[in-house]
Amino acid sequence: MTSRRSRRSKRSVPAIDDIVAPGGGTRRDVNELARNLGLNGDAVTAILNCQGSGLQAVNGDSESTNNPTAAAGASAWADFMSEEGFGTAGSESKTVSNSAGEKSSEIKSKPQDLSSKSSDISHRDQNDTEETKANKRARTDDSDDTSNDATATPNKMEKGERQYILPIPPRTRFCQGGDFDENSVDKFYRDGLLVTPGIMAQTGTLDSLTIGRKSCSWTSPEDLTEPTILTPSVLSSKVIFIATSCSSAHSLAINYEGHAFGWGRNENGQIVSPPSACVPLPIPLIVPGSSGKFVGGAVGKGHSVLIDDQGSAFAIGANHCGQCGVNSSVTQVPKWRKCVLFDGSKYKRNVDANTEEDKDAYEVDHIDDGDSVVQASCGENFTVLLTSLGHIYTCGLSEFGQLGNGETGEYFITASKLTFANASKFERRSIFVQSLADAQSSSQIILPEEKKSETLPLPDSQDIVISSISCGKNHTIAVEAPTKSSKHMPRVFTWGCGDYGCLGHSIQKDEYRPRLVSTFRGPIFQSNTPTRASAGAHCSLILTSNGHVYYWGKHKQAGEATMRPAVVDALANNGHTVVALGAGNMTVFCSTKNGVTVSWGNGPNGELGFGSAGAKSSSKPKFVDQLDSCLVTEVSCAYGHTLLLIRNEDEEDKSALKKLKTIEEKNLTEFVKIA
Helix, strand or coil, rough: CCCCCCCCCCCCCCCCCEEEEEEEEEHHHHHHHHHHHHCCCHHHHHHHHHHHHHHHCCCCCCCHHHHHHHHHHHHHHHHHHHHHHCCHHHHHHCCCCHHHHHHHHHHHCCCCCCHHHHHHHHHHCCCCCCCHHHHHHHHHHHHCCCCCCCCCCCCCCCCCCCEEEECCCCHHHCCCCCCHHHHHHHHHHHHHEEEEEEEEEEECCCCCCCCCCCCCCCCCCCEEEEEEECCCHHHCCEEEECCCCCCCEEEEECCCCEEEEEEEEECCCCCCCCCCCCEEEECCCCCCCCCCCEEEEEECCEEEEECCCCEEEEEEEEEECCCCEECCCCCCCEEEEEECCCCCCEEEEEECCCCHHHHCCECCCCCCCCEEEEEEEEEECCEEEEEECCCCCEEEECCCCCCCCCCCHHHHHHHCCEEECEEEEEECCCEEEEHHCCCCCCCCCCCCCHCCEEEEEEECCHCEEEEEEEEECCCCEECCCCCCCCCCCCCCCEEECHHHHCCHHHHHHHHEEEECCHHHHHHHCCCCCCCEEEECCCCEEECCCCCCCCEECCCCCCCCCCEEEEHHHHHHHHCEEEEEEEECEEEEEECCCCCCCCEEEECCCCCCCCCCCCCCEEEEEEECCHHCCCEEEEECCCCCCCEEEECCCCCCHHHHHHEEEEHHHHHHHHHHCCC
């Protein structure tokens, strides 16, 4: 189990809206100006604060020269004025033209608003000559060489605002059409973000009550030790979405008609009410208040979430930490209820509800106009939602920083009992941070009082758009959305529990806000960008555009943890292009575009898929022979079982599927009766 830390006090993050320059310029404005100019943030601050007096230092004014800040600002200012055509600077001349001096005087006497100044300079910057741009890049490279972190050198602030591909669509093909641009949807399919429908198979026991409690016999019909097509007559069509998690012994599936199904452990009523010990096979789910057609979902240890095609989320099951996000303090949500999303808008009590319990669930007037929920992921006792605008909302347990709100909110309820400020409704998290070393290697302005901070907010923190989320037991990975320009690399962020280095920051330390994983800022990712995340209980995976898989953390009982992202060389070095991946409690699966599937880890319940005569564990990636030639389009790994979607579009696909066993309710009469 994850050990509790001795103290989790709230971390102070400097406000990005603090005024740091004349004319009411905030740190956000200065960072934006630094990006547009291609200058170091400290130099831009010096330029603005000297308000033109730095030119005197260039002309030999002793008072200004003796001031290091003014001298640094003078050099940068003179270079800037020279590039804008007002004079010369550097070794070629120690004087500046009258026009430059007049310009300086004008700026000094009439300070302008920083935001308009940034816009004006940005416009002029677009018309710079190639020589001028080269000079700026050279100067930026010289000034940025301040970090000893080997991965920080390529981490330059990219000039210009990111133009994201929006909206973010649900991960299912069922949602195509409507407001979603077809070209954008195709882009997400190419990046592996959206699921190709297929036939659902499961490996691992159907007897969810034995998982983690007693040994699996591997001899009963319900013990699926190899991938087996599960109840196709019940699902009635191709499956477009599957959901399970490293903490859950139950699962969800959505078929091509948009109907949702659930099965597995049900002790908290996480599938259907009233609670029963186990739902042995998939059953249809009825969600009052929804459209009846679903495009996504997620499951935690004792709760479940479904997303309908109208962009609303619904939850059921355990709620002792507020993980259902229905804005109620009840410990269990016995029926499906609509989740409450809150972005700071006013909310009101639902006085028209039929019961007092429902009246206590607050209705939010609105989030952002045109925004809707498109993805969900659940940890053990917390939930993360992603909207079509790429915004993140979290609720549930805050013990390890899972909420990403900068604190755990711990407090004592008795002299010896500690608890945490959990969230019972979904709240938006919009502060993304990076380490001080990463900030120093970029042109981000760093105030003197901030140099003692471990992390700093990214300059564009409020504008970051996310396209992929995945939760482990107590941590989360998020991948930034692709942009219309190839010069901007999607960034990767992690937060929550840092056991076994699963956050990728080379240290076992919790992070209370989404923090940039600096490894993925290296030059090799310029043409091999991160596209999708998958989290296991204590490990993390990233899939890149070239089909490479990067792994860190630990999912096996033996061996050392991987503290930083490392490519799975057994796949990359052998030319495998991975299209689907998943991580569970102690398992990892990867499937390639050529119909090869590998798994490794511990599989005492058959979740590795090696068959009854096969191994129960593997320390290295090993072929799942039963899936040979099967094109697996999606993998979801759970606690005790694994779900797979297998393509069924042509004769070759159908031929490969014939090799797999099929199981229906009639084959499990005794098991269904007992369950």
